Amino acid sequence: GNSVTQMEGPVTLSEExxxxxxxxxxxxxxxxxxxxxxxxxxxxxxxxxxxxxxxxGSNKGFExxxxxxTTSFHLEKGSVQVSDSAVYFCALSQGGSEKLVFGKGTxxxxxx
Amino acid sequence: xxxxxxxxxxxITEKSQAVAFWCDxxxxxxxxYWYRQILGQGPELLVQFQDESVVDDSQLPxxxxxAERLKGVDSTLKIQPAELGDSAMYLCASSLAGGAGxxxxxxxxxxxxxx
Numbered sequence: 001g002n003s004v005t006q007m008e009g010p011v012t013l014s015e016e017x018x019x020x021x022x023x024x025x026x027x028x029x030x031x032x033x034x035x036x037x038x039x040x041x042x043x044x045x046x047x048x049x050x051x052x053x054x055x056x057g058s059n060k061g062f063e064x065x066x067x068x069x070t071t072s073f074h075l076e077k078g079s080v081q082v083s084d085s086a087v088y089f090c091a092l093s094q095g096g097s098e099k100l101v102f103g104k105g106t107x108x109x110x111x112x
Numbered sequence: 113x114x115x116x117x118x119x120x121x122x123x124i125t126e127k128s129q130a131v132a133f134w135c136d137x138x139x140x141x142x143x144x145y146w147y148r149q150i151l152g153q154g155p156e157l158l159v160q161f162q163d164e165s166v167v168d169d170s171q172l173p174x175x176x177x178x179a180e181r182l183k184g185v186d187s188t189l190k191i192q193p194a195e196l197g198d199s200a201m202y203l204c205a206s207s208l209a210g211g212a213g214x215x216x217x218x219x220x221x222x223x224x225x226x227x
Contacts, residue, residue, distance in 0.1 A: 004154075032212060032213035034215075036218075042220060043116075043203060043218040043219050043220040043221050044155070044203065044205075044218040045218070046215050046216075046217070049213065049215065051212065051213035089154050089155075091154070093212075093213070093214075098143075098207075098211065098212060098213075098214060099145065099157040099160055099168060100145075100147075100155070100157070100205075100216060102154025102155050102156070103154050104152070104153055104154050105152075105153070105154050
């Protein structure tokens, strides 16, 4: 079945550091790919998405490119801020129901 | 901006009791999802509705869980009887039509603790 694997956390960075969170997926065909973010005490918010190969999703300085050849959708940000501290989930959807299949999440802490 | 509403935000119950959670999706969204998120894990789908019809409940423990969306708008998820292993965050999400690449919008969740 479909699955998502993302890098284990937690990740701790200093403000203005470069961020990469790796995400790879297993699916037949061409799923849609998403990054969701969960701030402490809140529900999930869509950060960005890509629906076909080579698409780049971007939002709030974050970006990720849908790489079919490596089945990856790595999240990057050039300069993180303390306010980016949260748990980040990579997810895919595919098929008739379009349900989301999530990775386990990566907790990011950014220190001043 | 329209949001998905859920209540209650927190629920503490004893095992073998019944609990119910309510979700009101974004107006006009035909597809509604209930997910369960165990601490430290990603959410997993319990049930998906398209309007008032269930389209996927393959992961719903039907001996104790039930879900309904009678008028195709708001929805209720019930657990009876609750077990210790049901302690988790229950998330509701909605999307416009449930089509390829549709964005799902999540509510704040209900955190259930079973004692």
